[in-house]
Amino acid sequence: MTSLRLSPLIPRPSSLVTVLLSIFLLIFVPQAIAAGNPGFKPALPGWKYEFPRDHRLHRDFKTEWWYYNGHLKSPEGQSFGYQVTFFRVGLIPGPMPREGSRWHIRDVYMAHLAVTDINNKTFLYQEKAGRGNLGLAGADTDQYRVWVENWKVIGEGKGHQIQAGDADLSISLNIIPTNPPVIHGVNGLSQKGSKAGQASHYYSQTRMNTKGIIRIKGKEIPVTGISWMDHEFGSNQLSKTQTGWDWFSIQLDNGMDLMIYQLRRLDGRVDPNSSGTLIGPDSHTIHLFLKDIKLRVLKFWKSSRSGAEYPASWEIDLPQHDLKLELIPLVADQELMTPKSTGVTYWEGAVKVKGHYKGRAAEGTGYVEMTGYDRRFQPKI
Amino acid sequence: MITKVYSLFILRHYLQSWRQSLLTVLGLALGISVFVSIHLTVGASLRSFKNTVQAVSGKAEWQLVQNGREIDEKLFPVIKTHPVVQAAAPVVEFQASLYRWPGQMIWIMGVDFFSEAGIRRYSDSLSSLKGEEFLPLLTTPRSIALTRIFAARYGIKEGDVLTILVNGRPKKLTVVSLMEAEGPAQALEGHFGLMDIAQAQDVFGKVGVLDRIDLLLREEGVEKNQIQELKKIIPQGVRLLQPADREKGTERMIRSYQLNLTALSFIAVLVSMYLIYNTASLSVVRRRKELGILRSLGMLPWQVLLLVLFEAAGYGLIGGLIGISGGTLLAGFLLDTVSRTITNLYVLVGVRELPFSFFEAGVMIFLSIIISMVSAYFPARQAARLEPREVIYQRPGWIGPGRIKNRKNLYRGLGLLGLAGLLTGLPAWNNWPVGGFSATLALTLGFSFLLPDFVRGGINRILSLGFQGKKDLLSAWLGVNYVNRYLSRMAVAMAALMIAIAMLISVSLMIRSFRQAVDTWISQSVSGDLFVGPVFPSNQVFSQFLDPQVIGEIEKVKGISDIYYYRGVITELKGFPVRLWSGDLAVIQRHGGLAFTRGKSEEIFQKTLTGEEILVSEVLANQLGLKPGARLSLMTAQGSHSFSVAGVFYDYRTEGGAVWMDRHLFLKYWKDPRINGVRVYLKDPARIHQVREAIYKKMAGRVSLVIISNKELRDQILNIFDQTFQITYVLEAIAILVAFLGILHSSSISVLFREKELGILKALGALPGQIRRMILMETALMGLFSFLWGGIAGTLLSLILIFVINKQSFGWTIPFHWSWLIYLQTLGIIVLGSILSGWIPAGMAVRKSTQEMIREE
Incomplete structure (x- = not known):
C-alpha cells in the first residue's frame, strides 16, 4: 500500500490499495522531490488547531489524509468493521495555471474502503485514485469536503457524512463526534523522525456515534455503532532506516481511548520516535513516549496468499497507567494485497480488546494496521 | 515395392x-x-x-467519439462517475511531424495516468512505462516518453529535446523517459510518444477537448438497457462505439x-x-x-x-x-x-x-x-x-494441346471467351469484383486455347511471303517451319508467355489510363496557384490547423486575388470512413469549378451555396448508388443528418470516397471554424515565386508552412500514384521472367528432341551460325506470336480491368487511354527476352559434335 511508503507522517498508512506506485516514488525519487517538494510547508512545532478549519484541506502541506474506522452492528446482530481513507499527495505546490489545460496536476487523491463482515468472516475492499482535475477529486478549504469521484466525506453541522464504494460494496454513514478532537504529539506536532520537519500535525476524533447503511452485493444492511477518525498533514518523508509500522486505535467500554504507533527499523529495533496518546473518559489526554509503552506479540498468523507472517495478537502494557490490554483480530485474514497496483501487501483490521485497567476488567474494540511484513521495505533509490 | x-x-x-x-x-x-x-x-x-x-x-471495449471533431472535456467527469462505467480514460492524440526529420511522423497520445487502470494499465503503471518513468511526465513541463526503438532510430537519449511540428509551429519537448515495446508503445512500430494529458492539450492546442474517451463498462452494464442509460446522458453528436467497429472500414x-x-x-x-x-x-x-x-x-x-x-x-x-x-x-x-x-x-x-x-x-x-x-x-x-x-x-x-483436335481447341477457346463476356456483366459481390476476376481467368484460358490456331495462321502467312530459294534466309525459314511443325510442343510455353504479356499490357494500359485520368482531373478540378498549410496536403492534413493569426497574415500578402479556406474531417457514412471536405465553394466555382458527372455546374454550385445540399465524389456515388437529388445521411458533430446530393463530381484523390460541402453547412453542423489549409489564387500567376517568398518571409522562424504550387502538387500526386503502382510492375516483371524460363525450357527440349535432325543438318554443311540463327528464329517467333496474341488479349483484359474490376472494387470512371508505347516497350522486352532464352539451347545445339548427334544407338 502506497501511503505506507508515503510517509512516516502517516504511521498508519490507511490502505490505499490501488494507488499508484509512482506516488511513493515521488517521495523517494530525489529528482521528483526536487520538482515537487520545495514550496511545501514542513510540519513544525506550535501549530494552533482550530476547528472546523483544520478538518479541511491544508494545501500547503505535501501529504494529507482523512481516515475513519469503526465497529458497527445491524439490528439482526451482524457485526462489521469498516475503514475509509481519503488521501492527498501534493505533486506541485501553488495554484493551477490560469490559462491552458484544466488537467495540470497539482495533487493526487486516493481513497480506500475496507469492510470486515465479522459474522461471515469475510473481508472486502475497494480503492480509487485520481488527479484533482475537472472536479473529479479534491478537497475544499471553505468547508470540510474531500472526494474522489463519487466517494466523499462531507462535514455537515457537527456530523460527517461518508459515502464510498461501488455496486458490490459501499457504505453510507452519518457520524457525529461525541468528544472534542484529540491533538497528538507535543506542541501540536507528532514527531516521526529525528530531524526537524520529520513530523506531522495529527489529531483524532476518537469517539463518534455512527448510523448508516452498508451495502454488500446489492443487500442493504442498516447499521449503528462507533467510529474513530484521524486527520494528519505534513510534508515529510519516511526515513530510510524505517521498515514498517504497527498502529493501534482502541476504544474501551469504560470510556477510555488509546492510540499508539510503533515505527520499526531495519535493524529490528523500534524507532525512538514511536509514541501514543491515552485519552480519559473526560477527554483529558496523556502523551505516551516509547518508554511508556510495552508491546508484545502473542501470536503470529501467516497469510497463505502472500506468505507474510503478521502478529496476530498483541499485548499492550502501559505500566505507568496500570493498563494492560490484549488485542485479538475478529477475523484472522484482513490482509490486503495489491498486485494490480503497487504490489504492496499489508494487514489492517478490526480487533476485539480485553484486559485490565487499575485492577478492573476492561473491554472494547479497536483497529490495527501492520505494514512491511511481506518483505523488507526498500526505497527504490 | x-x-x-x-x-x-x-x-x-x-x-x-x-x-x-x-x-x-x-x-x-x-x-x-x-x-x-x-x-x-x-x-x-x-x-x-x-x-x-x-x-x-488497450482493453477498452467502448469508445466515445464525435465525428470530425473533439469532445468537450466537461463530458468526462459525467461519464467517469456514471454507475455503468467501470473505467474511463480520456485521450488526446496528435500526429506530429518531426522537425529535424522531414517527412517522418510520430503519433503522440496524451493520457491521464490515473484513469488508465483497466484500460491500458495492467500492472504497475502503463505497461510500457515503469513507475519511475511515469512521474516525470507529470512534473516536468512539456515532457514526453518515447519508445526505445524510436530513440535508438533517431539517436535520442533521455534528457534530450525532441522538436515536433504542431500546426506548423515547432514545439520542444523534453524526453523524460523511454518506454519498452509493450502496451501502447507497440503502436506504429515505435513511432509513438506518450504525454500527460494536460501537457498534450497545451502543446497540441486542444485545451478543453478530448479526442476520445475509452471505456470499460461494468459487466452487468453491458446489458442493453444500461447502454441505453449511458446513451441518454451523451450529448448529440457524440457516439458510443466499439473500437473494432471504428476500424472495420479501414x-x-x-x-x-x-x-x-x-x-x-x-x-x-x-x-x-x-x-x-x-x-x-x-x-x-x-x-x-x-x-x-x-x-x-x-x-x-x-x-x-x-x-x-x-x-x-x-x-x-x-x-x-x-x-x-x-x-x-x-x-x-x-x-x-x-x-x-x-x-x-x-x-x-x-x-x-x-x-x-x-x-x-x-x-x-x-x-x-x-x-x-x-x-x-x-x-x-x-x-x-x-x-x-x-x-x-x-x-x-x-x-499436349496439339494432340487434341484443333477444332475442339477452337470451340473451347471461343466458349471461354464468350463466358468471359458474360462474366463481366456480373455485379460485384461485397465490393469484390468476382465476375471481373473470373472473366480475366476465362479470357486468358480462352486465348491460350486459341493460340495454336492463331500461330498456325500467322506462320502460313509468313511462309507465303516466300523464303524459299533465298539462301540468306534459309536458316530462318527452317526455324519458321520448325515452329509450324512442332507447334504442339511449343504451344504451352507460348501460352504462358502470352498470358504474362497480356497481363503486362493490360495492367500497363489500365495504369496509363488511370494516370491520364488523374492528370486531367488535377488540371481541370484542382484549382489554385499555391497551397498553403502546416503539412503537405494529404490525408494527414485533417489533424493540423492553420491558426487564425497566420491566416490573417497570409491574407495581407500582396498579389493575392482569392483565397479558398478548406477544412477536412473524417466522418462516417453507413459504417465506412468517408472524407468530408468543406470550404467556400463559391471560390472553387469562380476558378474552374469541378467536373460533374452530369448536370449544369452553375446550378449545382448554386444549390450547395444556399441549401442543405452537398457534393459527393463519383467513387462514393458508385458505392452507394447515389444520384443527384438523392438523400444522404451523414454523421455530423450534431448527430446524423440528412443532406441532398446536389451533384456527383469526378475525384481521384482518395480511396473510400469523399463528400464536399460548403463552409456554411460545415459551420452549422460542426460549429468548428478551424482551417486545415488554404488555396491561394494569384492576380498574376507568373508571380508564384515572389508570393511564396513573401509568405515564407513573414513566417520565418515562427511557423513552418508547407507552400506548394499547383505544379508541385500535381507532381506529388502523380508521384504517389506512381509509387502506388510500382509494385504491380515488379509483379509483372517476375511473371514475364517466369514466362521466359518457360521459353528457355521449351526451346532446350526441342533441341534435345531433334538432336539427330540438327546433326544431319550440320553433317550436310550447316554452319554453326546458321544453326544458331535457326534456333534463335524459333524462339523469336515464339516470342513474337506470344506478343501478338498477348497484345490482343491484353487489350481486351485492360478493358475488363478498367471497366469491370476497377469500377467494382474502387468505383472510379477511367476513360480508356490508348498508348502505342506500351506495346512497343513490351515488344522490345519480348524480342530481347526470347533471343536471350534461345541463346542457351542454340549454344547446346552448336557445341555438340555432329557424330555424337547422329550416332544411332
Missing part, C-alpha cells in the same frame, strides 16, 4: 533432366515468392494497423487492396503452372516406353497417374521452399513501398518487421505442392490412359 519404383523413377528423372527440373523449380519458386511476398507485406501492414489500433485502445479497404495485389501476384503462379504442365508432359513423353513397360509389368493406371503427380509434387515442394525464402527476401524489398502506399491511401502504418509464421510457411508449401499437382494433372491422366502395347510399339510423339 511401389514406393521404391516411384522414388527410383522420379529421382532418376530429376537427375537426368536436371536442367529442365531446375528451370521448373525456379519458375515455380518465382511464382510462389511473388505470392508470398504480397501476402507478407500487406499482411505486415494490416498487422501493424491492427496492432496500433489494439495497442492504443481494414476492409486494406483487405481489398490486398486482394487486388494477390490477384496480380497470382499471374506469376499461373505462368509457372504452365511451366510445370510443360515439364510433366515432357517427362511423360520421354518415358513413354518406360511407362509402357511398367504398365505391362502390372502397374495400374492410377499408379501411373500418381507417379506423374508425385513427380510434380517434388517440384512443388522444392519450389515452395525456395519460393518462401525468395518471397521473404522480396518482401523485404517491397515492404517499404507497400506500407507507404497503404499510408498514402488509407491509414498511417509503420512496418519494420515481417510476420513469419511456420504455419503459414507450411500452408504455402502445401499450396505450392497442390498447384504443381494440379498443373501436372492432364499429362498425368494422359500417361495413365496409355495402353502398354500402344506405347511400346508406337513412335514417340507429344502429349
Whole structure:
C-alpha cells in the first residue's frame, strides 16, 4: 500500500490499495522531490488547531489524509468493521495555471474502503485514485469536503457524512463526534523522525456515534455503532532506516481511548520516535513516549496468499497507567494485497480488546494496521 | 515395392533432366515468392494497423467519439462517475511531424495516468512505462516518453529535446523517459510518444477537448438497457462505439487492396503452372516406353497417374521452399513501398518487421505442392490412359494441346471467351469484383486455347511471303517451319508467355489510363496557384490547423486575388470512413469549378451555396448508388443528418470516397471554424515565386508552412500514384521472367528432341551460325506470336480491368487511354527476352559434335 511508503507522517498508512506506485516514488525519487517538494510547508512545532478549519484541506502541506474506522452492528446482530481513507499527495505546490489545460496536476487523491463482515468472516475492499482535475477529486478549504469521484466525506453541522464504494460494496454513514478532537504529539506536532520537519500535525476524533447503511452485493444492511477518525498533514518523508509500522486505535467500554504507533527499523529495533496518546473518559489526554509503552506479540498468523507472517495478537502494557490490554483480530485474514497496483501487501483490521485497567476488567474494540511484513521495505533509490 | 519404383523413377528423372527440373523449380519458386511476398507485406501492414489500433485502445471495449471533431472535456467527469462505467480514460492524440526529420511522423497520445487502470494499465503503471518513468511526465513541463526503438532510430537519449511540428509551429519537448515495446508503445512500430494529458492539450492546442474517451463498462452494464442509460446522458453528436467497429472500414479497404495485389501476384503462379504442365508432359513423353513397360509389368493406371503427380509434387515442394525464402527476401524489398502506399491511401502504418509464421510457411508449401499437382494433372491422366502395347510399339510423339483436335481447341477457346463476356456483366459481390476476376481467368484460358490456331495462321502467312530459294534466309525459314511443325510442343510455353504479356499490357494500359485520368482531373478540378498549410496536403492534413493569426497574415500578402479556406474531417457514412471536405465553394466555382458527372455546374454550385445540399465524389456515388437529388445521411458533430446530393463530381484523390460541402453547412453542423489549409489564387500567376517568398518571409522562424504550387502538387500526386503502382510492375516483371524460363525450357527440349535432325543438318554443311540463327528464329517467333496474341488479349483484359474490376472494387470512371508505347516497350522486352532464352539451347545445339548427334544407338 502506497501511503505506507508515503510517509512516516502517516504511521498508519490507511490502505490505499490501488494507488499508484509512482506516488511513493515521488517521495523517494530525489529528482521528483526536487520538482515537487520545495514550496511545501514542513510540519513544525506550535501549530494552533482550530476547528472546523483544520478538518479541511491544508494545501500547503505535501501529504494529507482523512481516515475513519469503526465497529458497527445491524439490528439482526451482524457485526462489521469498516475503514475509509481519503488521501492527498501534493505533486506541485501553488495554484493551477490560469490559462491552458484544466488537467495540470497539482495533487493526487486516493481513497480506500475496507469492510470486515465479522459474522461471515469475510473481508472486502475497494480503492480509487485520481488527479484533482475537472472536479473529479479534491478537497475544499471553505468547508470540510474531500472526494474522489463519487466517494466523499462531507462535514455537515457537527456530523460527517461518508459515502464510498461501488455496486458490490459501499457504505453510507452519518457520524457525529461525541468528544472534542484529540491533538497528538507535543506542541501540536507528532514527531516521526529525528530531524526537524520529520513530523506531522495529527489529531483524532476518537469517539463518534455512527448510523448508516452498508451495502454488500446489492443487500442493504442498516447499521449503528462507533467510529474513530484521524486527520494528519505534513510534508515529510519516511526515513530510510524505517521498515514498517504497527498502529493501534482502541476504544474501551469504560470510556477510555488509546492510540499508539510503533515505527520499526531495519535493524529490528523500534524507532525512538514511536509514541501514543491515552485519552480519559473526560477527554483529558496523556502523551505516551516509547518508554511508556510495552508491546508484545502473542501470536503470529501467516497469510497463505502472500506468505507474510503478521502478529496476530498483541499485548499492550502501559505500566505507568496500570493498563494492560490484549488485542485479538475478529477475523484472522484482513490482509490486503495489491498486485494490480503497487504490489504492496499489508494487514489492517478490526480487533476485539480485553484486559485490565487499575485492577478492573476492561473491554472494547479497536483497529490495527501492520505494514512491511511481506518483505523488507526498500526505497527504490 | 511401389514406393521404391516411384522414388527410383522420379529421382532418376530429376537427375537426368536436371536442367529442365531446375528451370521448373525456379519458375515455380518465382511464382510462389511473388505470392508470398504480397501476402507478407500487406499482411505486415494490416498487422501493424491492427496492432496500433489494439495497442492504443488497450482493453477498452467502448469508445466515445464525435465525428470530425473533439469532445468537450466537461463530458468526462459525467461519464467517469456514471454507475455503468467501470473505467474511463480520456485521450488526446496528435500526429506530429518531426522537425529535424522531414517527412517522418510520430503519433503522440496524451493520457491521464490515473484513469488508465483497466484500460491500458495492467500492472504497475502503463505497461510500457515503469513507475519511475511515469512521474516525470507529470512534473516536468512539456515532457514526453518515447519508445526505445524510436530513440535508438533517431539517436535520442533521455534528457534530450525532441522538436515536433504542431500546426506548423515547432514545439520542444523534453524526453523524460523511454518506454519498452509493450502496451501502447507497440503502436506504429515505435513511432509513438506518450504525454500527460494536460501537457498534450497545451502543446497540441486542444485545451478543453478530448479526442476520445475509452471505456470499460461494468459487466452487468453491458446489458442493453444500461447502454441505453449511458446513451441518454451523451450529448448529440457524440457516439458510443466499439473500437473494432471504428476500424472495420479501414481494414476492409486494406483487405481489398490486398486482394487486388494477390490477384496480380497470382499471374506469376499461373505462368509457372504452365511451366510445370510443360515439364510433366515432357517427362511423360520421354518415358513413354518406360511407362509402357511398367504398365505391362502390372502397374495400374492410377499408379501411373500418381507417379506423374508425385513427380510434380517434388517440384512443388522444392519450389515452395525456395519460393518462401525468395518471397521473404522480396518482401523485404517491397515492404517499404507497400506500407507507404497503404499510408498514402488509407491509414498511417509503420512496418519494420515481417510476420513469419511456420504455419503459414507450411500452408504455402502445401499450396505450392497442390498447384504443381494440379498443373501436372492432364499429362498425368494422359500417361495413365496409355495402353502398354500402344506405347511400346508406337513412335514417340507429344502429349499436349496439339494432340487434341484443333477444332475442339477452337470451340473451347471461343466458349471461354464468350463466358468471359458474360462474366463481366456480373455485379460485384461485397465490393469484390468476382465476375471481373473470373472473366480475366476465362479470357486468358480462352486465348491460350486459341493460340495454336492463331500461330498456325500467322506462320502460313509468313511462309507465303516466300523464303524459299533465298539462301540468306534459309536458316530462318527452317526455324519458321520448325515452329509450324512442332507447334504442339511449343504451344504451352507460348501460352504462358502470352498470358504474362497480356497481363503486362493490360495492367500497363489500365495504369496509363488511370494516370491520364488523374492528370486531367488535377488540371481541370484542382484549382489554385499555391497551397498553403502546416503539412503537405494529404490525408494527414485533417489533424493540423492553420491558426487564425497566420491566416490573417497570409491574407495581407500582396498579389493575392482569392483565397479558398478548406477544412477536412473524417466522418462516417453507413459504417465506412468517408472524407468530408468543406470550404467556400463559391471560390472553387469562380476558378474552374469541378467536373460533374452530369448536370449544369452553375446550378449545382448554386444549390450547395444556399441549401442543405452537398457534393459527393463519383467513387462514393458508385458505392452507394447515389444520384443527384438523392438523400444522404451523414454523421455530423450534431448527430446524423440528412443532406441532398446536389451533384456527383469526378475525384481521384482518395480511396473510400469523399463528400464536399460548403463552409456554411460545415459551420452549422460542426460549429468548428478551424482551417486545415488554404488555396491561394494569384492576380498574376507568373508571380508564384515572389508570393511564396513573401509568405515564407513573414513566417520565418515562427511557423513552418508547407507552400506548394499547383505544379508541385500535381507532381506529388502523380508521384504517389506512381509509387502506388510500382509494385504491380515488379509483379509483372517476375511473371514475364517466369514466362521466359518457360521459353528457355521449351526451346532446350526441342533441341534435345531433334538432336539427330540438327546433326544431319550440320553433317550436310550447316554452319554453326546458321544453326544458331535457326534456333534463335524459333524462339523469336515464339516470342513474337506470344506478343501478338498477348497484345490482343491484353487489350481486351485492360478493358475488363478498367471497366469491370476497377469500377467494382474502387468505383472510379477511367476513360480508356490508348498508348502505342506500351506495346512497343513490351515488344522490345519480348524480342530481347526470347533471343536471350534461345541463346542457351542454340549454344547446346552448336557445341555438340555432329557424330555424337547422329550416332544411332
